Amino acid sequence: MSLLTHVLACLFGMGSWVAINGMWVELPLVVTEIPEGWYLPSYLTVLIQMANIGPLFITLMHRFRPGVLDERPVIYCIVGLGIVATFLLAFFWRQTMTIGGSLHSVPLLVLTFLLSVVDCTSSVTFLPFMMRLRPQYLTTYFVGEGLSGLVPALVALTQGVGLVHCQNATLAVVANQTADNATMVGSGELQAIYQPARFSAQVFFVFLSVMMVVSLVAFILLNHHPSVARERKNDLYFSGDLAPGKREQGLSLHAQTPEQKPMISHLESKREAKSSFGKGTYSNLEVVFIFVVLAWVNALTNAILPSVQSYSCLPYGNKAYHLSATMAAVANPVACFIAMFLPIRSLFFMGFLTMFGTGFGAYNMAMAALSPCPLLVHSASGTAVIVLAWILFVLSLSYVKVTIGVILRDEGYSALVWCGAVVQLGSMLGAVSMFPLVSVYGLFRSGDACNTKCPM
Template identity: 55%
Template structure:
């Protein structure tokens, strides 16, 4: 029966970021139908950052009102809001209103904010809740969180999103210039949003079962008993005092790792999430598309698959070695440097006309995502041992790191135009 709890934990994890991940992969279908056009991704980035008010308020509540936040009720409310917003998005995403003399997708942006609020706040609510269960189920939760990017991507791939065909366009000189045209989707964006709503409903049902199934209650009782045994250890008096101070001051008790090591863990966690959630997704198209649409789609799909696979591997090969985490984080950062360098060189990156170039880019993306996903899981498992408040701060640092990464890359892409895309139907570099 523990397998059922692993499955429910993964389903809950899928509800953490499935809505926003789904919106990103659906952008090629949304952009032609809204007045914002290709400015919509910039609006989406701003809306997601505004939604960080959710985790900020939750973190402040844990700091100044310890033990008073109805965690379970808040998760129910978040998942219900996600279901409702996805359902309304399916029917009203094309609706516009005139704002400041120009048509704007008011309904779409408001519903985007609701979905972003759900996903951002999940970092500081879902993770602390998982501490009620034994540590192995936290790995399943991270597997589900990884699948929240893979599953919508696969559905969008089956939908036919982003498939480009080159057709005859304007006449140039004695020839005809080819123009890129997106292939018509197999089903509408509204149907895709209904699918996202179904995913959110599945996460809501999973959370309901985690709270009421007898086998889930047994697992929570086991973890509570284990925690009590740790408290009743020979050093229980010192531990109890430290945990009491932790609850009062919004910190977590000292022990292993030390405070310096904990600060290092949080620093690495912020850096890793800045790369994976903020900076690198913004340059993926610039780094991959020069090597062809196949390289771009393979890097996106296989990297999304690498996330849950790395978390699944972490279930069987866990390691709380700080040296290993630092080494893997450094390796992932070096891979990110190569990807960023190719994005800067776009549309003429290195090895452009060689098969090795595309293969190397796909491998770099897969290893980059897989390596840092494993690091995030190991940091989460380490902080889980430090107490409930540690996981709250873990979620808050995830959001802060993602925010800083997005803010760092936004002006380079959208203001200064440091990155340039190539034409998928014309080679812009000499062979």
């Protein structure tokens, strides 16, 4: 294996969701200067789901015109669009237009929609492209995908986004009759004061644009660097005399280990007991199980739980909220590293780990529902438990996502296309289900980072 190829695959993966992840972590700084205010997250949710028109088009093309659409030109287009959109965002995110008698941040919303199209479409183009490299590099790609959330979060923390300090809301100066110094007497009510950022949102968006440029350069090198070419020179994907219909069969056979290949004829004799999906390794029921788990895991990690993270953590304090968000972002690439060195493809273990992670997700959801007075709200143990619950939730389900990606990689090119499509479908269903609960019906109440009035 080539270290250079691993690095390039990681940098390429970082471009998958870095733009939208960056937008989310920058929200506390953006919402204070636009007319939409804290309604912006609701708009973002709708825009991201509308952007699924990109993955839908790619998936339908692969389904009805297989072999016609080459993902490489599409990747060049969407990454280039991401570079331009993030750069323009740096200069126009504050601009407003009057629509229907009220001000709206039209440039911000339009550019965010374009970035959503870029990132959503990456799910059904980046993964199939990784089919061109050896299987080991797919896990490295998932590491980069995890870093696409971690790196913007760390930069935002350095920027000071969302950091608050608590001070008395009202202060009275009472002159001390017997001393020269005045005494400050507070009302006892604390107010959360957001600290000024160390650098502006414009600089942050330029940083996101640079990240997209890095991803594009990595993609170019993955296509043209001689060291990378040696990593795929034996891959039957590049055999020009293979018809598109046989290409996937060649890929599937090539992905098998030498010990498996003598069993091909034996597997062919039992093919009627297997599904027609991929190379027929799994039965129809097993294929359905894999995709249901994939949709469920992505619904939880990409939409359902992130929409209530602030409700579950803020009652324990601002430090607990930032610590859980940061450590959860770290847990994603850590899970990918674990999967790289300890791959377990057992469907039984996958199901167990999904239930394990779902259990911690249920705890986080329960604490969000109990906000602003969740369990152990006044204790350090409650803070430790909520942070640990978020870490284990992301760690376990991220491992499941990587395992499914590796499994589907061995099933062929179209399997990875469907993998990306199901990822987006699960995320969309999760977002659609949570949007009315959070933004319309207001079933969750936010805790106060400075004032938590709950019974002891």
